[in-house]
Amino acid sequence: MSPVEIERPRRWDQPFGDRPLSDEWVEKALQQPSMNCIVPEAFPARLPLADLMRHDARLIEAREGNLIVRQGDYGDSVFVLCTGRLLVVVDPEGELGYRHKQDSRKLSWLGAIAQLWRNSSFAEKRSIADPISETGSLTKDGGDSRISLDDRKEFIGRGLPADIQAGEMVGEIAALRRSARTATLVAAEDCQLVEIRWQGIRDLMRFTPDLKHRIEELFRSRGRAHLIEQSPIFSDVPEKLLTAAVKASRFEIHGNEAWNKGLRKWMGDDEGTVSAREETVIEAGDLLDGVRVIVSGFAARITIAAGPAQQTLGYTRPGDLFGLDEIIDSAANGTPALARTSLRAIGTLDLMVIPTDNFLTQIAPYLDEKKLDEQRISRTWSGNLSQGMLDFLVDQRTINGTSAMLIDLDRCTGCDDCVKACAVTHDNNPRFLRRGYRHAHLLVANACMHCVDPVCLVGCPTGAIHRTRTTGVVVIDDLTCIGCGVCVEACPYDSIRTVEIRDQGGNLVVDAKTGAPIVKATKCDLCLGQPAGPACQNACPHDALNRIDFGNPRSLVDWISG
Known part of the structure; x- marks a missing residue:
């Protein structure tokens, strides 16, 4: 077979929208109050500001009542509102958006069985057609999140006082923390957004x-x-009181955004090396000036002193409280509120x-004391596993x-x-490969874990690796992947690799200029x-393999002991 030559894929082969953003809208976006601090001269010749905006931005024209983003969906973009007004709708129970939410398309059972005889005899066969003609917009899930609502009055009636006005930016929380959208945005009137x-x-x-x-x-x-959406523990607190408490609070950022850099090299090092890479937020014995609420970040380690070292008791998740018992007991006993355990930041x-007060x-x-007890049990569970x-x-x-893949080697x-x-x-x-990191009889396989903090997304130049909008599963868009390997290097778990690809006839696909094979990133898509x-x-056949969500550590305990 003869190799098939194509031009090596590049970052801007496909713009974010159906077409590059027009010069008119590039200028309008940059003139908005939230963006007017940007200076074109600050950008290097290899990355002109105008080109960046043309290819990495798109225009959205929404009618009154259109849904811009839905709370709980995943997305990594921000919106600059140029005209109109947006309503911010908080829907903690999810009942408003649920009936409009579309699940990812799945094969029928017959289609799944048909894979047995339809699969290719060639390794890593791909379509090498022009991705622009095949996919158009980079909207991730094959659908448009801006859905016209039949019950728009119900949504608009739930709007918050703090609406988004023309000139403002919104969507930064999900973009910066690779997390779910924290609110639903609805067009209160006809709008134009970039x-x-x-x-x-x-x-x-x-x-x-x-x-x-x-x-x-x-x-x-x-x-x-x-905060109210982050922690169900506060669901019984009157809204006015909670709002006042939140207004009096302060926001802190700890840890290291680049926590994954070098992780593979020091995995397995002694405890001192590992702990030195974690920022101590609170040390046991420190005087607490308030209750700390974990807003975001995939985990923080909770420890107590055990001689010269620190013993791990558990870890936190967003919505957890730290220092609660100490503050309450201090008020009851009239003693200083001293931290009983330490809190150490893992990542950001x-x-x-x-x-x-x-x-x-x-x-x-x-x-609710019952909810508090459930949280205490879920975050400190060392008694159920060996230290x-x-x-x-x-x-x-x-x-x-x-969704980490764990294999019980005893089974x-x-x-x-x-x-x-x-x-x-x-x-x-x-x-995936049936290999990985091992402790005793437990193997953590090199398969994508679909992380709370998927750092593999951060450096991707095209957005090919992304979270699906409705499920949050981390997937790779094969047509927009340029094979740069940035995600491979960023993943600290060796769960992504690049492979040489072939066309539909089984021919190796190579770069027309250099003759080097064209590669694509691949990994588990769940x-x-x-x-x-x-x-x-x-x-x-032996219940030796399970996918574990470490947001629910009890599932691991039940599986191991089952």
Whole structure:
């Protein structure tokens, strides 16, 4: 077979929208108050500001009542409102958006079975057609999130007082923290918005420190305002009292955004090396000035002193409280509120500190003791696993996973049915290897964990690796992947790799200029389109393989002890 030559894919082969943003709208967007600090001369010749905006931004024209983004959906873009007004709708129960939410398309059972005889006999076969003609816009899930609502009055009636006015920016929380949208945005009137994807915002902030500062300040102020959605523990607190307590609070950012850099090299090092890479937010014995609410960040380690070292008790998740018992007991006993445990930031940790007086008078009287007990149990569970196992999972940062592949080697017979099932559901190309990091009888396989903080997304130049809008599963858009390998290097778990691709006839695809093979990034996609979910787990005949969400550590305990 003869190699097929194509031009090597580049970052801007496909713009964010159906076509590049017009010069008129580039100028309008940059004139908005939220963007007018950007100076074209600050950008290098290789990355002109105008070109960046043309290719990394798109125009959205919304009618009154149109849904711009939905709370709970995933997205990494920000919106600059040029004309009109947006309503911010907080829907904690999700009942308004649920009936409009479309699940990702799945194969029928017949279609799933048909894969057995339809799969290719060639490894890594791909379509090499022009991606622009095949996919058009980069809207991720094959649908448009701006859905016209039949019950728009119901949404508009739930709008918050703090609407988004023309000239403002919105969407920064999800973009900066790779998290779900914290509110629903609805057009209160006809609107025109410029949406900028993460790749563009990243570069705009890199060359415009003032813009970076503005966006971070928005993140801080709005992060406080969305506390009520982050923690169901506060659901019984009267809204006025909670609002007053939140207003009196302060926002803090701890840790390191580049926590994944070098992680592979020091995995398995002694405890001192690992702990030295974690910022101590609170040391046991420190005087507490308030209750800390974890706003975002995939985890913080909770420890106590054990001789000269620190013993891990558990870890936090967004919505958890730290220092609650100490503050309440201090008020009851008239003693200083001293921290009983230490709090250490793993990665970036955003938290709010609600001052002691505000917490005791405005929040504490309304807290549900049952909910508090559930939180205490969920975040400190070392008694259910060996200390070594708990340390291993936290030190290796496996607790970042929402669907980590764990294999019990005491049950595994090495039959490889899991790998074979993965291959069958991916055109005879397995998307994981049955190897990884091991502690005792537990193996954490090199398969994508679909992390709470998917750092693999940060550096992707095209947005090819992204979270699906409705499920949050991390996937790769094959047509827009340029094979640069940035995500491979960024993933600290060795769960992404690049492969040489072939065309539909099995011919190797190469660069027309250099003759080098064209490669694409691949990884586990959690069998997103399969009717029964992950094929690897379903195929294991010995219950030796499970996908674990470390936001619910009890599932691991139950599986290991089951």
